């Protein structure tokens with residue numbers, strides 16, 4: 001298809017799939033804050049997630065629809081990113097002898113940051129969805145599983161590194177997506193950058209509050 | 221001023237090429253960068269050596285021929301063309317690195333000269349308006365609203381020097397292509413080909429081997445004519461609009 005073949009088309013796929021994931025992250029982060037209100041509220045919320053849409057939808061259907069949509073977004077985002085990156089690297093086969101990095105840190109770390117987040121995603125699902133690598137790993141008891149995960153040094157390290165990567169990724173990603181979707185403009189760029197920074201900060205701080213809460217004993 | 225120059229020397233497109241060091245003495249701060257290179261070349265010719273090949277034409281900042289990368293910056297430390305860059309932007313005793321534009325779509329021809337004809341092919345695929353030629357049209361036949369005229373003029377300033385491609389870490393030609401798309405698509409004269417123009421020019425840009433845009437903003441930082449980054453966003457908007465319409469005009 002002409003659209004998918006072009007660099008602008010692939011970037012559009014990245015922008016739309018990124019927006020879907022970003023929307024999901026906002027809800028996910030807010031849901032995670034339930035951990036501060038105790039096991040009943042957190043576990044009750046996780047149970048409710050499985051009953052959303054009933055009786056129109058069957059038990060857990062809403063969850064599965066969301067999972068399929070998110071999987072499609074992840075696959076589309078990663079495929080376009082991979083193909084575009086290959087093109088970009090091939091377009092500058094010989095570098096400059098006189099080098100200096102002049103783009104921002106968030107901009108420079110988009111590719112490796114994306115890979116780190118993808119690896120985190122695998123760990124995260126094995127940890128808190130399937131419970132495979134979780135020290136507690138009890139289905140239907142996310143509160144206890146979260147507390148157990150953040151009682152390990154590796155759990156804390158993985159989550160903190162990943163959340164910082166997510167923040168940086170959103171910081172440049174949101175701004176870039178807005179440009180790709182044609183929302184950029186001379187006066188609007190400052191607003192877009194401020195929104196990107198605000199969203200990145202909100203999500204990073206919100207997500208990080210959970211492991212920090214467990215580490216400091218606020219959540220037990 | 222006495223300067224040490226490290227210049228990329230490459231005999232022809234196939235040869236490997238290397239940075240070669242030269243000393244130049246008694247350079248006036250009022251010389252342009254190209255005049256400084258002329259001084260070096262005169263010496264090289266007297267010594268019986270091959271002069272450094274570099275592109276240039278107007279030497280007044282309007283033709284876009286003279287681009288080289290100076291100390292890692294396209295057109296050097298000032299936001300202007302290399303021919304309009306003066307040696308007073310440097311210090312006595314400086315070491316200056318001079319390299320050609322680097323992009324797969326801009327192969328090196330010799331030393332600092334690259335082949336920028338990929339730009340011509342992008343223009344050829346849609347960077348024009350189809351109009352009957354012959355006698356001049358009546359000036360009031362097609363009124364152009366003032367804001368459209370201003371946008372068109374601003375983007376028409378692009379001289380096709382290629383600094384945007386040279387500075388972009390992805391070797392992307394999005395700023396160049398968008399300047400022409402926005403220039404013509406904002407005018408009533410460009411309206412009949414509004415959709416095919418953007419689709420065809422983006423296709424050609426991709427086919428020539430330029431990279432994609434990751435919104436680093438490097439292109440607009442080095443553009444001697446100040447083409448804004450927002451022109452890329454406007455082109456994306458035009459591209460999505462044309463795609464929605466299946467490439468057909470209104």
Ligand code: HEM
Pocket residue numbers: 025028032046049067070117121124125128129142146159162163166207208210211
């Ligand atoms: C401190 C940060 C985080 C915590 C404590 C956390 C916690 C959780 C928990 C408990 C679940 C399981 C929910 C349930 O089954 O009811 C979950 C699912 C999920 N999380 Fe996170 N999460 C965090 C950050 C993230 C981030 C940054 C991402 C995205 C990059 C993410 C992506 C997902 C996805 C995609 C699922 C759904 C997996 C599935 O159900 O198939 N999480 N998270």
Ligand code: FES
Pocket residue numbers: 275276277278279280281282283284285286287301302303304
């Ligand atoms: S020589 Fe024409 S722009 Fe520099």
